[in-house]
Amino acid sequence: MVAFTKGHGTGNDFVIIADPDGMLDLSAEQVAALCDRHFGIGADGILRVVRSTSIADGAAAPAAEAGAEWFMDYRNADGSIAEMCGNGVRVFVHYLLRSGLATIEPGASLPVGTRAGVRDITLSDDGYQVDLGPWGLSGDDPLVTADGLPVARPGLGIDVGNPHVVVALAEDGELASLELHRAPLLDPAPPAGANVEFVVPGEPLVRDGVGHVRMRVSERGVGETLSCGTGVAATALAVRHWAGEKAPDRWTVEVPGGTLGVRMFPAHDGEHVALSGPAQLVYSGEVELI
Template identity: 40%
Template sequence: MKLSFTKMHGLGNDFVVIDDREAQWDFAPEAVTWLCDRNFGIGADGLMLVRNATLEGADFAWWFRNADGSVAEMCGNGIRCFAKFVVDRGLIPADQQTVLVETAIGVLSIDVTRAYDGTLHLATVDMGEPVLTPALVPTTLGCEQPNDPVVNCELVTDAGTVRVTCVSMGNPHCVLFVDDVAEAPVHTLGPVIENHPAFPNRTNVEFAEVDEAAGVIRLRVWERGCGETLACGTGACATTVAAALNCRGGREATVELPGGQLAIRWAENGRVYMTGPATEVFRGEIDIPEDDEDA
């Protein structure tokens, strides 16, 4: 059976996107891994399905898996690509400026800025309030009191002891501040922290270099279930929050990732807003082996 798909990316963080409004597909982890394989499949950091909403008030529902087949509660770059897909396909009225998407962490509001031809140019996503309570991140780390945020706390690993700040943006993040992000041990320390027992659901790991005077955060991310990616939207949000908590900057930052820039704002209402682009790369079809159909 042939599967129609669209390849998209947000700052190089790339995804396979499938229109599944008829609820035809329910991919098993092995099928997701195959589709995302860069040698034997399409190749991507994750797989997204566009589905009809089940919650009142939402326009669409979002189904997402990491490249290893695991569930991701949220993906900031992915949700911008999702918005571009529904806007560019004309799945919402041409004068509609906000897309409401049902996700695992609730209904997200995405404000869209259209280009002259009506396609999506930029998306601003209301990512909600950061979660700082350790048990809800989740992490077993703690500082002085059990419910205190994990801010600049020690984490002992087999690769040494580091100081970390833990934030959830619907998915867990562990942020480390470094002097030179280009020299950060992303590929050695990243997987060690991702799979550390202090994080029962594993964690994304951020290595951040802050230029307070310029309001810039230079960031590399080891993503849970993917490895290092060119960009991570939730990671950029979590790191901006962590920087503010550590008095390393204000509540707004330009976050520079290997794939490009995101504008992040931790507003006074407590919510985090992310603005950035999304790009369609190509459309295609792929033959799905019978064993993977409706897997």
């Protein structure tokens, strides 16, 4: 039997398994079974809590050297390995704090190792803020075809540690008509695939110096989710890119599971993007691995 905790960030839900010494080797099939919403616990992914020194992806990366005791081993619902999860890392840190495995003093940050690098998390008014690090245009700007859209739409490739393609829609009706039970088709398809975000601007786009947009997402290896943290950041970055030089550096993004905040700010290695929002733990139990 394996102990687990179920948690979520704006409806993006995860099975959290503490494995500090890296003794648990979950197969892709076991991950998919745990995440199955009919025959398993049900989740968008697995967060394995492991010390950076106890997992090759942490020990070989700068995680331990940067003082990140803990590494977020994130797996998508289909069992595939993912680089990063913006909602997941907030839930991961919330679990660390509630379990007494880590602390965050006011004004301080907690470093967490991920396959996209070390991410620093701080406390915020709405829960937690994670510095997602530098971002960039990926150069992958495919045409995107999705059920419910009459014609393919151009997408903008954004890299925030994992790959995204953001698609602009004209109004709420188009956003509501999307059928995302099947993954959108990207042409050309990025080599590693991508999460795909569909976004509608708020009316007005900017209020009191803050940008406002609404978004739905189809996550690589998962399908449509109620929220995607890195997708929210990619969406705000894409809309700011389209809006031009006078666009704000602070955004709120509405997703089906709630609202998240995004902030862009300069750093020594280029512009960073930060994501803020809540995290909740729902229940704990034990499960038999099959």
